[in-house]
Amino acid sequence: MLPAVHAADRVLAAVDAAADEIVDFTSRLIRVPTVNPPGEAYEDCARLIGGVLKRSGFEVEYFAAEGRPEHTRAHPRINVVGLRRGRSVRPCVHLNGHFDVVPAGAGWSIDPFGGVVRDGRVYGRGACDMKAGIAAAVYAAEAIRRAGIGLAGSVEISGTVDEESGGFAGMAWLAQQGRVSAARTDAVIIPEPLNVDRICIGHRGVYWFEVTTTGRIGHGSMPFLGVSAIEHMGVLLERIRHDLLPVLASRTTEVPVVPEAARHATLNINGIMGGQPVDGIQTPCVADLCRAVFDRRFLLEEGFDATKAEIVALLERAAAATPRLKYELRDLMVVHPVRTPHGSAVVASLERRIQEVLGRPATQIASPGTYDHKHVDRIAGVANCVAYGPGILDLAHQPDEYCGIDDLVNATKVLALSILDLAGAA
Numbered sequence: 121m122l123p124a125v126h127a128a129d130r131v132l133a134a135v136d137a138a139a140d141e142i143v144d145f146t147s148r149l150i151r152v153p154t155v156n157p158p159g160e161a162y163e164d165c166a167r168l169i170g171g172v173l174k175r176s177g178f179e180v181e182y183f184a185a186e187g188r189p190e191h192t193r194a195h196p197r198i199n200v201v202g203l204r205r206g207r208s209v210r211p212c213v214h215l216n217g218h219f220d221v222v223p224a225g226a227g228w229s230i231d232p233f234g235g236v237v238r239d240g241r242v243y244g245r246g247a248c249d250m251k252a253g254i255a256a257a258v259y260a261a262e263a264i265r266r267a268g269i270g271l272a273g274s275v276e277i278s279g280t281v282d283e284e285s286g287g288f289a290g291m292a293w294l295a296q297q298g299r300v301s302a303a304r305t306d307a308v309i310i311p312e313p314l315n316v317d318r319i320c321i322g323h324r325g326v327y328w329f330e331v332t333t334t335g336r337i338g339h340g341s342m343p344f345l346g347v348s349a350i351e352h353m354g355v356l357l358e359r360i361r362h363d364l365l366p367v368l369a370s371r372t373t374e375v376p377v378v379p380e381a382a383r384h385a386t387l388n389i390n391g392i393m394g395g396q397p398v399d400g401i402q403t404p405c406v407a408d409l410c411r412a413v414f415d416r417r418f419l420l421e422e423g424f425d426a427t428k429a430e431i432v433a434l435l436e437r438a439a440a441a442t443p444r445l446k447y448e449l450r451d452l453m454v455v456h457p458v459r460t461p462h463g464s465a466v467v468a469s470l471e472r473r474i475q476e477v478l479g480r481p482a483t484q485i486a487s488p489g490t491y492d493h494k495h496v497d498r499i500a501g502v503a504n505c506v507a508y509g510p511g512i513l514d515l516a517h518q519p520d521e522y523c524g525i526d527d528l529v530n531a532t533k534v535l536a537l538s539i540l541d542l543a544g545a546a
């Protein structure tokens with residue numbers, strides 16, 4: 121058995137020696153245009169990751185998300201999982217990256233799917249979110265192998281689909297199948313781009329709901345004979361603006377959500393539709409229907425039940441005070457907040473290794489939006505989970521997205537040393 125310090129040095133040297141390969145693998149991943157929606161080229165990308173894992177000593181399995189409506193012949197949802205056993209299977213450290221990317225959008229000065237390497241950066245859609253993270257995970261495990269170090273436990277790496285659209289055929293599906301579960305998985309690291317010195321310990325909750333107001337159609341020249349659903353939606357929106365938003369802004373979570381403004385509860389109006397289509401031929405009619413969809417981000421301290429009860433109470437107050445105001449509330453989606461428990465081994469390891477590799481202390485943050493952590497925590501039941509990976513959060517989904525090669529190499533080092541901590545050297 122090698123002394124621990126010596127083992128770490130050899131792993132770090134192996135990552136440095138593999139730097140060009142890590143960059144090249146990131147470029148190759150970017151060149152597979154796994155655009156979601158609709159979910160292009162998923163199988164190609166799964167096979168690319170699987171092939172590299174196989175050469176790195178992993179047993180590789182592919183999982184089609186059978187039973188999910190979005191898993192179709194035209195756009196199959198294929199996930200890949202590789203397991204490399206050490207002396208024993210436990211403890212098992214699982215690194216998970218989603219390989220779907222959002223559409224390129226406008227404003228690029230470079231081919232979004234070219235995987236171009238220039239000025240110390242890898243460019244392309246998904247460069248930071250999160251193909252660099254996948255490359256870092258794969259080469260973290262590979263560097264351990266090249267350093268000639270065996271593991272006591274095992275390391276598992278998955279590439280999954282659809283994170284950008286909720287992850288239901290990806291990480292949620294693997295968790296539902298028990299492939300990622302507390303019964304076999306001890307720690308999960310998701311190398312999302314959250315800045316190379318930050319550990320992400322969770323996210324706020326999400327409550328999407330739809331409110332419909334119904335009125336009574338009438339002639340537009342005599343609006344007093346009808347009931348306008350649009351006017352009544354206006355009443356509700358005014359209540360929200362006047363009564364609710366200031367209260368939400370006054371609530372602050374103890375969880376270190378970034379940016380600072382996202383440490384409060386928030387509400388966004390996703391969309392609104394009422395009356396006749398504005399582009400169509402107009403007729404003189406009072407609008408008898410108006411619908412709006414809302415995105416309420418709630419804090420761990422608020423919880424879902426109180427969040428919903430507050431909305432219901434507001435709507436009820438408005439209805440009681442406004443003659444003939446009729447509304448309906450429909451839940452569209454609920455994601456509960458998650459937070460990695462205090463004292464989790466995965467946080468302690470990453471904190472130590474970030475300090476060691478970067479020479480500066482790690483910061484703990486939480487994400488303003490959600491990611492696959494929720495499925496790992498809620499469905500798989502693995503609380504020992506964080507996001508940590510290369511790339512700058514603000515560049516995700518932007519034109520000219522890139523990941524710095526320095527970040528990529530440093531994150532690979534941190535991940536490799538954390539795998540050693542969590543799986544144990546043999």
Ligand SMILES: [Zn+2]
Nearest residue numbers: 249250283312
């Ligand atoms: Zn992502």
